[in-house]
Amino acid sequence: MTQENGGFAALDLHPNVLAAVIATGYEEPSAIQIQAIPVILAGHDMIGQAQTGTGKTAAFALPILSRIDPAKRQPQALILAPTRELALQVATAFETYAKQMPGVNVIAVYGGAPMGPQLKAIRNGAQIVVATPGRLVDHLRRDEKVLSTIQHLVLDEADEMLKLGFMDDLEVIFKAMPESRQSVLFSATLPHSIRAIAEKHLRDPKHVKIETKTQTVTAIEQVHLMVHADQKHAAVLRLLEVEEFDALIGFVRTKQATLDLAAALEAKGYKAAALNGDIAQNQRERVIDSLKDGRLDIVIATDVAARGLDVPRITHVMNVDMPYDPESYVHRIGRTGRAGRTGRALLLVTPRERRMLQVIERVTGQKVGEVKLPDAQQVLDARIKKLTNSLAPLVADAEASHGELLDRLTADIGCSPRALAAALLRKATNGQALTLAEVQRDQPLVPGSGGAPRERSERSERPDREGGRERRAPVPLSEGKARCRTALGARDGIAAKNLLGAILNEGDLAREDIGRIQVRESFSLVELPEEGLDRLLGKLKDTRVGGKPLKLRRYRED
Ligand code: ADP
Ligand code: MG
Numbered sequence: 001m002t003q004e005n006g007g008f009a010a011l012d013l014h015p016n017v018l019a020a021v022i023a024t025g026y027e028e029p030s031a032i033q034i035q036a037i038p039v040i041l042a043g044h045d046m047i048g049q050a051q052t053g054t055g056k057t058a059a060f061a062l063p064i065l066s067r068i069d070p071a072k073r074q075p076q077a078l079i080l081a082p083t084r085e086l087a088l089q090v091a092t093a094f095e096t097y098a099k100q101m102p103g104v105n106v107i108a109v110y111g112g113a114p115m116g117p118q119l120k121a122i123r124n125g126a127q128i129v130v131a132t133p134g135r136l137v138d139h140l141r142r143d144e145k146v147l148s149t150i151q152h153l154v155l156d157e158a159d160e161m162l163k164l165g166f167m168d169d170l171e172v173i174f175k176a177m178p179e180s181r182q183s184v185l186f187s188a189t190l191p192h193s194i195r196a197i198a199e200k201h202l203r204d205p206k207h208v209k210i211e212t213k214t215q216t217v218t219a220i221e222q223v224h225l226m227v228h229a230d231q232k233h234a235a236v237l238r239l240l241e242v243e244e245f246d247a248l249i250g251f252v253r254t255k256q257a258t259l260d261l262a263a264a265l266e267a268k269g270y271k272a273a274a275l276n277g278d279i280a281q282n283q284r285e286r287v288i289d290s291l292k293d294g295r296l297d298i299v300i301a302t303d304v305a306a307r308g309l310d311v312p313r314i315t316h317v318m319n320v321d322m323p324y325d326p327e328s329y330v331h332r333i334g335r336t337g338r339a340g341r342t343g344r345a346l347l348l349v350t351p352r353e354r355r356m357l358q359v360i361e362r363v364t365g366q367k368v369g370e371v372k373l374p375d376a377q378q379v380l381d382a383r384i385k386k387l388t389n390s391l392a393p394l395v396a397d398a399e400a401s402h403g404e405l406l407d408r409l410t411a412d413i414g415c416s417p418r419a420l421a422a423a424l425l426r427k428a429t430n431g432q433a434l435t436l437a438e439v440q441r442d443q444p445l446v447p448g449s450g451g452a453p454r455e456r457s458e459r460s461e462r463p464d465r466e467g468g469r470e471r472r473a474p475v476p477l478s479e480g481k482a483r484c485r486t487a488l489g490a491r492d493g494i495a496a497k498n499l500l501g502a503i504l505n506e507g508d509l510a511r512e513d514i515g516r517i518q519v520r521e522s523f524s525l526v527e528l529p530e531e532g533l534d535r536l537l538g539k540l541k542d543t544r545v546g547g548k549p550l551k552l553r554r555y556r557e558d
Contacts, residue, residue: 011037014066016100021062024096030055035208037063040184045205047198048186053310053334054210056186057093060154064128065094067152070103073125077152080133080173082160082307084110084281085288089310090156091130104128111135112281115142122146133161133169140176147176158187158194160307167193174201189327219337220317222368224347224357232348233264235373236320239346240270240298242374242382247291247313250300251332253321259493261320262300267495272298274493275305303328309335319347322356326363346371376440383434478515481527484537485555486545489522493546499526502545503552507536525555 007028008021029037032050039046040063050056060079068076079094081087091108098104107121109131119139122129123146129136139146155161161170183202187194198205227235236250252258258274265272273287273296284305290296292311299306303323314336323329329347336343347368349357361368374382399406410417433439477483488494496517503514503526515527528536533554543550 007034011062012041012066013037013062014101017062017065017097019100020097021058023099026058030059032056032208032210033059033062035210036060036184039206039208040064040182041066043067043182045182045202046184046208047190047202047205048184048208048210049188049190050186050208050210051188051334052331053337056156057090058097060156060184060186061090061094061097064152064154065098065101065104068104068127070101070127072127073103074127074149075122075129075147076127076149077129077154078136078147078150078173078177079128079130079154079156080136080161080170081130081156082132082164082166084112084132085285085309086157086307087130087132088285091128094128094130098128106130109135109139111138115139119143119146133166133173137169137172140172144176147173148178150177151181153177153181153183155183155185155187155197157307158185158197159189159191162191162193162197170197188331220333220343220345222333222345222347222364222366223371224349224368225371225373227348227350227373229350232320233261235348236261236318237264237268238373238379239318240265241379243316243344243346245297245316245344247294247296247311248298248316248318249291249306249309249311249314249335250298250318250320251303251306251323252300253302253324255302256491256493257321258300258302258305260490262298263490263493263495265298265300267497270298271296272300275299275301277302277304279305303332306335307331311335315343317343317345319345322347322349322353326360329360330364376436380434380436380439383432383439387429387434478527480530481515482530482533483555484526484528484533484552486524486526486550486552487522488545488548488550489520489524491521492548494519494524496524498545499524499550502543502550503528503540506543507540509536526552528552 008018008026011018011029011034013021032048032054036046036048036056036059040060048056048059064077079087079090081090087108087110091106094106098106105121105124105126106128107118107126107130109118109122109129111132111134115135115138118135119142122139129150131139136147155170183205185194185198185202185205225235225239240248250261252261255276255278258276262272262274273290275284275287279287287296287299288309288311291299292313294313300320301309317333317336319329319332323332333343333345336345347357347360357368406417406420410420413420433442486499488499496519499517499519500511500514503509504511507513507528509529513529516525517527518525537552537554540550540552543552
């Protein structure tokens with residue numbers, strides 16, 4: 001395992017840092033690491049420009065750890081990161097690389113956690129402080145001396161910090177550190193504002209620039225699919241049937257779209273969740289952890305919420321909505337193909353977005369080939385393949401353990417083993433369509449023109465648009481039922497099962513009491529028993545679903 005580490009060994013890192021890197025399993029330093037590590041080790045100020053996923057964290061963490069003095073129990077290096085997640089990621093990386101350096105302590109400083117323990121940890125001798133600018137300024141207000149011993153400063157994702165409005169905070173922080181310190185700035189882009197900061201606060205910085213766009217992208221297979229905007233959900237579901245992914249991140253443009261799509265996927269049985277800026281920080285971390293350890297397989301995110309996210313399990317990036325610019329496209333697809341793995345990036349393109357596709361191809365210097373929506377046969381083949389893969393390993397020792405039971409059951413039932421195996425298959429596949437005719441019926445092919453394929457259920461996710469007025473439910477009312485309406489719909493992140501759950505719980509009803517549930521974009525219809533309806537609605541008066549009042553009312557069709 002170690003003979004491959006000549007690359008790192010040649011970099012003059014502290015032996016204990018080198019040992020930790022080897023233990024981590026890195027084989028070769030990345031391009032930015034090869035270039036930046038000697039510069040930082042030599043004590044120069046530096047501006048590093050490289051895309052996401054190129055290994056910037058180790059590029060500054062390894063040389064800085066090599067240069068601090070573990071015996072001095074005071075803050076020596078400050079790393080600023082734009083968000084709490086990134087700060088935590090960087091702090092974790094430092095801890096990994098410092099594993100073989102007894103006495104080195106790392107503290108992450110960010111908003112949302114109590115300040116007292118953070119300040120105490122800094123004063124108690126953490127040598128490495130990783131912080132978000134806002135919270136660090138709060139600390140400076142309490143103790144203007146906290147940063148007076150800092151010798152190394154890193155601004156990680158500097159462009160993002162400025163976008164988030166941390167300019168003034170950065171100025172305060174710069175002033176609180178010794179002028180003799182070393183300053184290193186990393187940024188994916190170098191807009192004017194970043195150059196201005198560098199000019200003002202860096203001394204004779206060396207420039208290290210890695211043209212990684214093509215490099216980042218080469219490990220990633222990119223394809224696009226032409227699709228009408230109102231067919232996107234159906235197209236995503238269909239693609240997921242045939243794509244062999246481990247974990248997947250899907251990008252959409254709005255917070256609401258993260259909720260809608262994640263709910264649609266969950267309803268189809270995927271382990272999916274939404275990630276957006278409205279979701280509380282600790283919940284976001286839970287989502288990311290779940291994606292890491294396989295409790296989730298799909299995360300539907302906005303660009304902001306997914307920034308810097310590093311989950312090696314991600315094999316697929318799906319650009320459900322077009323990114324705003326080619327740069328964010330490169331950022332997005334950099335979520336897969338991490339650390340030398342291969343990944344696959346899918347891009348949904350609506351007819352109006354063809355030009356953006358061309359721009360992306362030009363900027364990345366690569367062709368993004370076209371794929372067609374899988375047809376029913378391909379969906380069926382994929383389903384059968386999955387079934388085969390899940391059953392094959394079970395066959396090996398099953399006969400030894402259950403063969404006799406099988407004999408007895410076939411004798412008792414009086415059927416052939418084939419009949420019994422078929423029955424068990426039907427049970428195990430739980431109603432899934434597994435013949436061509438059934439798949440075709442379930443998933444009428446998306447025609448090239450308009451109409452979204454209708455799901456079999458009434459839970460159409462399609463926004464209804466008839467002259468701006470929502471279409472009236474065409475579904476005939478079930479017998480003995482009254483139709484009720486709530487103003488909660490798909491755009492509130494509501495799925496039929498949420499309504500069902502809430503009404504069952506709080507209405508004290510049996511499942512059969514509730515008829516059809518139709519979730520539309522901006523409202524939903526639920527069939528409830530006509531008998532005792534007023535009492536029931538009274539019971540449900542204060543019921544909330546997804547945090548919003550349900551307010552069910554009888555719905556008059558005319
Ligand atoms: P960036 O900050 O440039 O987006 P990161 O520092 O987050 O990139 O690194 C991306 C991923 O690559 C991380 O999972 C990290 O552990 C891994 N990595 C970094 N350097 C190496 C290396 N030399 N060999 C293998 N993996 C590496
Ligand atoms: Mg980074």
